[in-house]
Amino acid sequence: MALLEINNLSIQFGGLRAVDDFNLTVEQGELYGLIGPNGAGKTTVFNLLTGEYKPTEGVILLDGKDITGKSAIEINRAGVARTFQNIRLFKQQSVLDNVKIGLHNRYPYSAVSAVLRLPSYYATEKQMNEKAMELLHVFDLDGEANTLSSNLPYGKQRKLEIARAMATEPKLLLLDEPAAGMNPNETEELMEDIRYIRENFGMTILLIEHDMRLVSGICEKLTVLNFGRILTQGETKEVLADPEVIKAYLGDE
Amino acid sequence: MNFKQMTKTSRDNLGTIAMLVVAFAVVQALRAGGFVNSHMDGMLVPLCVYATMAVSLNLVVGILGELSLGHAGFMCVGAFSSAFFSKCFEQSMGTFPRFLIAILIGGLVAGVLGFLIGIPVLRLNGDYLAIVTLAFGEIIKNLVNVLYVGRDAAGLHISMRDQAALGLAEDGEMIINGPQGITGTPFNSTFTVGFVILLVSTIVVLNLVNSREGRAIMSIRDNRIAAGSLGIPVTRYKMFAFTLSAVIAGCAGALYAHNLSSLIATPARFGYNMSILFLVFVVLGGIGSTRGAIIAAIILTLLPEVLRFMADYRMLIYAVVLIVMMIVNWNPKSRAFIKAHSPKKWFGRGKEDR
Numbered sequence: 001m002a003l004l005e006i007n008n009l010s011i012q013f014g015g016l017r018a019v020d021d022f023n024l025t026v027e028q029g030e031l032y033g034l035i036g037p038n039g040a041g042k043t044t045v046f047n048l049l050t051g052e053y054k055p056t057e058g059v060i061l062l063d064g065k066d067i068t069g070k071s072a073i074e075i076n077r078a079g080v081a082r083t084f085q086n087i088r089l090f091k092q093q094s095v096l097d098n099v100k101i102g103l104h105n106r107y108p109y110s111a112v113s114a115v116l117r118l119p120s121y122y123a124t125e126k127q128m129n130e131k132a133m134e135l136l137h138v139f140d141l142d143g144e145a146n147t148l149s150s151n152l153p154y155g156k157q158r159k160l161e162i163a164r165a166m167a168t169e170p171k172l173l174l175l176d177e178p179a180a181g182m183n184p185n186e187t188e189e190l191m192e193d194i195r196y197i198r199e200n201f202g203m204t205i206l207l208i209e210h211d212m213r214l215v216s217g218i219c220e221k222l223t224v225l226n227f228g229r230i231l232t233q234g235e236t237k238e239v240l241a242d243p244e245v246i247k248a249y250l251g252d253e
Numbered sequence: 254m255n256f257k258q259m260t261k262t263s264r265d266n267l268g269t270i271a272m273l274v275v276a277f278a279v280v281q282a283l284r285a286g287g288f289v290n291s292h293m294d295g296m297l298v299p300l301c302v303y304a305t306m307a308v309s310l311n312l313v314v315g316i317l318g319e320l321s322l323g324h325a326g327f328m329c330v331g332a333f334s335s336a337f338f339s340k341c342f343e344q345s346m347g348t349f350p351r352f353l354i355a356i357l358i359g360g361l362v363a364g365v366l367g368f369l370i371g372i373p374v375l376r377l378n379g380d381y382l383a384i385v386t387l388a389f390g391e392i393i394k395n396l397v398n399v400l401y402v403g404r405d406a407a408g409l410h411i412s413m414r415d416q417a418a419l420g421l422a423e424d425g426e427m428i429i430n431g432p433q434g435i436t437g438t439p440f441n442s443t444f445t446v447g448f449v450i451l452l453v454s455t456i457v458v459l460n461l462v463n464s465r466e467g468r469a470i471m472s473i474r475d476n477r478i479a480a481g482s483l484g485i486p487v488t489r490y491k492m493f494a495f496t497l498s499a500v501i502a503g504c505a506g507a508l509y510a511h512n513l514s515s516l517i518a519t520p521a522r523f524g525y526n527m528s529i530l531f532l533v534f535v536v537l538g539g540i541g542s543t544r545g546a547i548i549a550a551i552i553l554t555l556l557p558e559v560l561r562f563m564a565d566y567r568m569l570i571y572a573v574v575l576i577v578m579m580i581v582n583w584n585p586k587s588r589a590f591i592k593a594h595s596p597k598k599w600f601g602r603g604k605e606d607r
Contacts, residue, residue, distance in 0.1 A: 050482055076484035084482075090475035092541075093468065101472045104465060105484045111493070114464030115457050121464065128465075146261075168483055 001064055003028045003204050004172055009058030011048060018044045020228045022058070026172070031198055032206045033219030033236065037248055040225040042208045043085055046174050050082050051075040063171060077105065079171035083161040083178060085208075091150035095141055095160055098149050099132040102167025107131070135163045138200075139193055155186040159193065166197065173197075175207040179214050187211060191218050216240060224248065266459040269544040273455060277448045284444075296558060298512045301447025302328075302505045303554050307534035307546035308454045309501035314532065315541035316462055317494040318474025319375070320383040323390025325527035327363040327499040329518055331506025333397055333429065335359030336438040336516050340428050341404070343439055352441040352511065356450070359507030360500040366393070367499025368492065375491045390528050397518040402429040434517035435510070442512040450508055451547075454501045458543055461497075470494050526568075537574065 002025045009022040019041045026032045034042050047053045049060060051072040060068045067078050081102075090098050109124045136142040139159040144152060149160060158178055165173060178194070179187045191214055197203050209215050215222065216236060223233040226248045232239055239245060280297065283289050306328060313321045335355040342351050374385050401412045405425030412418040416430065429435055461467045469490050472480040481487050510516050520526065534553060538545030556570075563570075581587045 052478070052482075072478075072481035073484050073486055076482060082482055084479065088476045088479035090472045090479065092475050093471060097468055100465075101468050101480070101485065102483050104469055107465070109465060111461065111464075111466045114466055115460045117460060124465075164483065 002026060002061075003030075003063055004206070005059075005061040006049075007059045007061075009045070009048060009060065010056050011044060011053055012056045018228050019048065019055075022225075022228075022230060024223055024233075026204060026206055029198070029202060029204055031194070031218055031220050032204075033215045033222045034206060034208045034225065035210070035215060035222055036225035036231070041228040042225055043176055044228075045225070046082060046176055046208065049075075049174060050080055076168055076170070079169075080174065081165035081168045081170035081172075082174035083158070083165055083176055085176040085180065087154075087157050087161060089149045089157055089160060089164075091148070093149060094146050095136065095149050095152065096129070096132055096145040098160055098164050099135055099167050100128050102164040103128050103131060106167075106169060132167065135166055138166075138197065139163045140189075155182045155190075158182065159190065162193070162197075166201065166203075171204060173203050173205045175205060175209075177208055177210065179209055179211045182211075184213075187214055190214070194218055212240075262463050265544070266463060269459060269547075270452070270456065272544065273448070273452055273547070277452075280444070293558070296555070297444040298442045298447045298508065300551055300554050301444065301451045302509045302512075303531075303534065304547045304550040305447075305451045305454050305505035305508070306502060306531045307538065307550035308451070308458055308543055309498045309505065310531045311535045311538070311541070311543055311546040312458055312494055312498040312501070314535050315543075315546070316458075316467070316474065317470050317491060317498075319491070319495075320379070320532075321386040321495075321498075322383050322525060322528045322532065323370075323386035323388070323393070324498075324502050324531050325523045325525065326390035326393035327367055327502035328506035328509065328527075329394055329397060329523035330366050331359035331363040331503025332510035332516060332523075333400075333435065333506075333518070334362035334503070335507035336435045336510040337402070337428060339438055339441070339511065340435060348439070348441060352439075352446070355441075355511070356504050356507040359510070360503040363503025363506065364496050364500035367502075368496045371492050371495040371499075375488065375495060387525055387528070390523075390525055394518050394520070394523045397429075397434075397523075398432050400429050401427070401431050403427045432517070434515060436515040438510055438513065438516055440511065440514075442508050447508050450504050454504065455543060455547070457497075458501075462543075466490070466493070533574075 004024065004026040006022060006024040009019060010017060011019050022045060034045065036042055044053065048055050051070050051074065054069050058068065059066060062078055062080060065078065067075050067080070070078070090101060093101070107124050107128045109120045112118070113120045133142055133145065136145055139162065141156060141160060141163065144156070149157065152160060158181070162173075162175065162178065175194075179190055182190060194205065195218060198205060207219070219236050221234065222236050222239040224231040224239060224245050231244055231248055232242050280289070284294065306324065310321065310324050313319055335358050338358045339351060339355045370389050374382060374389065377385060399413050401414070401416055401419055403410045403416075403419045403421040403425050405422035407422065410419040410421055410425075416427065421427070462471070469480070469485045470493070472483070472485055473487050473490055477487060530553075534550040535546050537553065538547070538549035
């Protein structure tokens, strides 16, 4: 059974069908890319997947369970975590606290034990700190754990968003343009990190990206979206060689 | 754990609590030494009330990030419900347990109301939420003004028309008399009680902020969509912060009520001007800083007393100060200036705060 199965997904905004009859199957452990020109509806697919938007039609199955139309909170608990194209960190909080917010549902203790500083508070906070530092270490951010997150350089902010999403222990990780604004070196590091988390955390990853070096470097399969509809999907090499795809990206002759 | 190993936040929190305890000790020493005149002595309980209100509102405005303009309403409910309880049980209970229960009832009733109002109000954001809380604050005050409650051998009589409609027996006693409010509430509020309420509220808020719950609440403030995507139950934490804030405001109201011989829901005491005044405390203290809010509350409550000769211009000064602070706090140039000339640099601590 596929980890993620999307059937006939559509959403209509007034007269505009932003996503039309979208189908996708992502197997456990796959690294899947979603590409397409600007305005093709890629981020809209992510917003539908994470409950930001409710689909007009279609079904989304995660691990066989129907998550169509559920709230963002329920979908996260079902096992989907994401990053955002326009970075959405908790800017007034430290790097460490950003990750600890991701750990919120995994390490519970009551408000009473927080207010009275009971032993369960100290014990759980300690576990949270350790777990958060572990995740920050993966992305080489552990040196900046106490920095205010808005003071991180841009590339590291993107990495912190991934670490924070990973903290919710998702089955499926959605990355919305993780390499946007990164220089070639940073992109190279990011590719390493994505490979690392897939191998060591058994993560299934669906990502949107414009950087073709990253897409062809790490994605095994691709779906190309144009004007809200699927242009083509399949193995990365075949898709990138497709003349239709080249036309959509570079235009007609 | 020694002082240096503690995180910066824990040290800050300890500093805030130490500041309160030292201030209390100094004032008590001055009073014992006879340095405090009776006028200033009378200011001590209101000071605690306003500082507690600042802590309460800071939880909603600074930490949850929602603008509430109706906090005087919660204080009003706490004041009347606790005074009502005290009037009913003045004869039948000892002072200490009765006052303790009265404070808890003030907090509880305000908390329940905060929860109920929160259900519709917290579906809104930003300006809309501010306007609706402003309206609720006024509605509460006006409802209390038309409330008549009396007691006789047959039990309690409640009306919202007038005193005659109660049909009270000859030996009956008015408890809440409409626009004349509650008279003869026992004088139980002392500086010590006020200090304890302020200290407990401060510790509760500081401990909460520095925990899983507090981080979740602040994540809603910083980015609601990201908080939802991480599975933070946004609505639940908004309700939680708003209700807790109402509870604290209710306790402050109880303290306020037991410091007055006649408790009347006048606009000057519980109207929107008061709500704005509490907001001024929070803004001047630096939004989100509990310590700052307390200091601002103390300074702005004492200032008109010190500048009594220009009391007529008090509200004008508040407005001007608020605008100036807003400009100074948020203008990038002035921020850079403050950062560059921060006194923390002299102690080599500037780096920690980057």
